[in-house]
Amino acid sequence: MSKPCVLTCTKRPDRAHQERLMAFLRRRYGGLAPELEIRLDPELLGGFTLTVDGYTYDCSVRGRMRQMGDALRSGEVPPDNPEELVENLRREIGDFQPKVEAMELGTVLEIGDGIVTADGLDRAAYGELVRFENGAEGMVMDLRKDQVGIILLGSEEGLGEGSQVRRTGRTVEVPVGEALLGRVVNALGEPIDDRGPIQAADCYPVEREAGGVITREPVTVPLQTGILAIDAMVPIGRGQRELIVGDRQTGKTAIAVDTMLNQKDTGVLCIYVAIGQKASSVARVQQTLKQHGAMDHCIIVSACAGESHSLQYIAPYAATAMGEYFMERGKDVLIVYDDLSKHAVAYRTLSLLLKRSPGREAYPGDVFYLHSRLLERACRVTKEYGGGSITALPIIETQAGDVSAYIPTNVISITDGQIYLETNLFFSGQRPAINVGLSVSRVGGAAQTKAIKKTAGTLRIDLARFRELEVFTQFSSDLDKATQQTLDHGGRLLELLKQPLYHPLPVSRQAVLLYIATQGLLDDVPVEQIRPFAEGFLEKLAADHAGVLDGIQETGALSGVAAEAIREALAEYKGSALQA
Helix, strand or coil: CCCCEEEEECCCCCHHHHHHHHHHHHHHCCCCCCCEEEEECHHHCCCEEEEECCEEEECCHHHHHHHHHHHHHCCCCCCCCHHHHHHHHHHHHHHCCCCCEEECEEEEEEEECCEEEEECCCCCCCCEEEEECCCCEEEEEEECCCCEEEEECCCCCCCCCCCEEEEEEEECEEEECHHHCCCEECCCCCECCCCCCCCCCEEEECCCCCCCHHHECCCCCECCCCCHHHHHHCCCECCCECEEEECCCCCHHHHHHHHHHHCCCCCEEEEEEEECCCHHHHHHHHHHHHHCCCHHHEEEEEECCCCCHHHHHHHHHHHHHHHHHHHCCCCEEEEEEECHHHHHHHHHHHHHHCCCCCCHHHCCCCHHHHHHHHHCCCCEECHHHCCCEEEEEEEEECCCCCCCCHHHHHHHHHCCEEEEECHHHHHCCCCCCECCCCCEECCHHHHCCHHHHHHCCCHHHHHHHHHHHHHHHCCCCCCCHHHHHHHHHHHHHHHHHCCCCCCCCCHHHHHHHHHHHHCCCCCCCCHHHHHHHHHHHHHHHHHHCHHHHHHHHHHCCCCHHHHHHHHHHHHHHHHHHCCC
16 A cells, blocks of 8 residues: 555544554455554544545444535425425435445645645546535646646635545536527536526436548538528538637628527527637627527527636537437537637646646647537537537637637647638628638538529639729729729629628528629619618519519529529619619
8 A cells, every 4th residue: 555544533542442453454455454644623523434446435433414404405496385395405415315425536635726736536537527525626637646636617615725625526517408598508508597496307427529521421511601691602500510710890790690580490509609708799799699589499598708717618528519409309400609719828837737747828738629629519410320410610810810829720720611701892892801811711612502602602703803903003093994883793792792780681681782783783773782782682682573582581592593594684783773
């Protein structure tokens, strides 16, 4: 035995008791009995505890009282009637049978900034849930030869040097199930929206190994964002991981919220994870979803800036576990991580407090693995494994547009494409401020409807040509006719791609707008009138030719008959709208 056996009691036992104890230890350990160390602790109130080979056997009065308290807390909801409550307590206490527990206990050596250093947990595993004597929980994150580092998931109140911590043998879990839909919860799945407790269907571990290649299917089903510029040029499929990257206040969250609003009545469930955000920003997102009737199919997981770094660290993993419950039952899920820059900062803080070696920009060496093991869990699985999907929209905040920084490049290499929002475009009035040149989807047309693919074919090329000519001709006043036409056509396309907040467009309307724009049917409309003209035409088409829009929406394709009907309706509308 490498460590002595510790007998803790309220008063020193006599020689006979010590001999009986040593005889038991010799039988238990084959004659190699450990050295016996006796400690006195009046707080046990009676009885004793025996610590040997990493286990603690609790036969104390204090331990029995703790067992009784745990049994009472785990019982049914207490009645409102005081007499009935007293009677229930009497029955519970009368039926209580204490037992000797073999627990693996540790002792807190140091605590501060949400980090606990403890010894005695010789068999603790990475990611294991531990429980402190004040009822708070923690997660093991650092394993050393004689100590373990624990991140605290509850309050530090009542804890200090010498406090006990107990292994549970379980990993950190969160509640999952249909009951979470429409709710706002914290990183542990506990409700924070004043709507009462959640009756969860099950509990899933926050950290799970991502499924292998054999469990996955190709991404072929489109996930419509309702944003014309994205669905036309940077399409997203169900099961894809598409990064949204840009500077602060460039509309990253707005794109994510628009996408969540567009999933109403599509069967896609949405989870919004707020990491290090202001509480007011989270409340604003919740209010927007409520106003548009989309909150019923959404879950908000909030780990605001006021929460501990530990909760900010586990929040995205917990949200993914909630999504995996639905994915395994054949449902499609969209998860927005807002944002992973703050998640990386929270992890860096925890790592430095755990005294891990800092690397580039003080991040630990495994910061790439931090996000890769999270985003690898987003996929589309085969029927044998549930048939559902998780689509991930991670958000990364850049500094002065620097996409080559450490964390942005890490996440870009993990994801299946990125939507880059440019500050100059945003302040010039182009919203959403999507940079077409730097934005890409590696799934591409495989996740597009036929109508959008057909009508948006030349859009990216036309815009690229426009950008190139705009740079070379900005100081020129004498332009040939072909160049001027290219510039005018590109300017009208940019105007058409402007879209107000929280107004996602269905596929049918997107296809119509793209068709009339890319076919040059709007080239005779003044640039300043493009937006109101297009909106008016869509309303006129919906009123007079509803069958055209319904056909595109149902089939996902733009037939020749529909295209001819759109041309005729546009010619008719131009005659009245432009003259007016």
